[in-house]
Amino acid sequence: YINTRVLRGLQSGLSSDRLWSFSSTASVAARSYSHGKQETDEEFDARWVTYFNKPDIDAWELRKGMNTLIGYDLVPEPKILEAALRACRRLNDLASAIRILEAVKDKSGPHKEIYPYVLQELRPTLSELGIPTPEELGIDKA
Amino acid sequence: MSLPKPAMRGLLAKRLRFHLPIAFGLSIIAAVAFKFTVTEPRKQAYADFYKHYDSMKEFSAMREAGVFESVRPTGK
Numbered sequence: 001y002i003n004t005r006v007l008r009g010l011q012s013g014l015s016s017d018r019l020w021s022f023s024s025t026a027s028v029a030a031r032s033y034s035h036g037k038q039e040t041d042e043e044f045d046a047r048w049v050t051y052f053n054k055p056d057i058d059a060w061e062l063r064k065g066m067n068t069l070i071g072y073d074l075v076p077e078p079k080i081l082e083a084a085l086r087a088c089r090r091l092n093d094l095a096s097a098i099r100i101l102e103a104v105k106d107k108s109g110p111h112k113e114i115y116p117y118v119l120q121e122l123r124p125t126l127s128e129l130g131i132p133t134p135e136e137l138g139i140d141k142a
Numbered sequence: 143m144s145l146p147k148p149a150m151r152g153l154l155a156k157r158l159r160f161h162l163p164i165a166f167g168l169s170i171i172a173a174v175a176f177k178f179t180v181t182e183p184r185k186q187a188y189a190d191f192y193k194h195y196d197s198m199k200e201f202s203a204m205r206e207a208g209v210f211e212s213v214r215p216t217g218k
Contacts, residue, residue: 041151074151111153117145
């Protein structure tokens with residue numbers, strides 16, 4: 001399928017849409033058409049915040065949402081992560097909350113400045129919900 | 143000390159945009175280099191070998207050496 005957000009972000013002359021059809025580096029658009037209205041970053045973020053803010057979200061939806069989100073070529077915005085962490089709280093799922101933080105670090109790859117920034121932005125939420133970071137638990141090192 | 147917001151989107155795309163042309167370029171160079179350092183000399187070596195190859199002479203030499211079962215050396 002066509003990775004529309006990649007094409008848009010690149011603004012490049014790469015013509016073949018097949019070039020970007022890797023199965024795991026999914027597009028950021030929910031529907032992968034090259035035609036049709038492109039979703040903005042803000043719309044994308046808002047959609048995901050709404051997804052995790054569902055009051056009666058269930059465990060499956062939480063896992064499905066996180067796994068889908070992690071499949072995109074982006075590190076989720078702190079506001080999406082906050083909504084996901086609050087969903088973990090509603091589901092009494094501390095393990096998933098900590099796992100989400102691990103996932104953020106992993107998604108950052110070689111860009112080591114992203115994780116500290118995200119933690120900085122999430123600090124009030126982490127304190128409020130009583131979520132320890134992997135570093136605080138000592139589980140960030142093998 | 144408040145950390146500034148880093149780039150968080152399209153990181154893989156950026157990396158690929160840089161590395162994929164290099165990867166394709168290097169692969170093509172490797173293929174071209176192989177063609178001209180291995181396959182073409184090999185083809186030339188075969189061509190040179192067979193340019194003045196006398197198959198009947200070679201056959202007779204083998205026959206006299208007695209390596210065939212279907213024909214005996216001349217004189218036997």
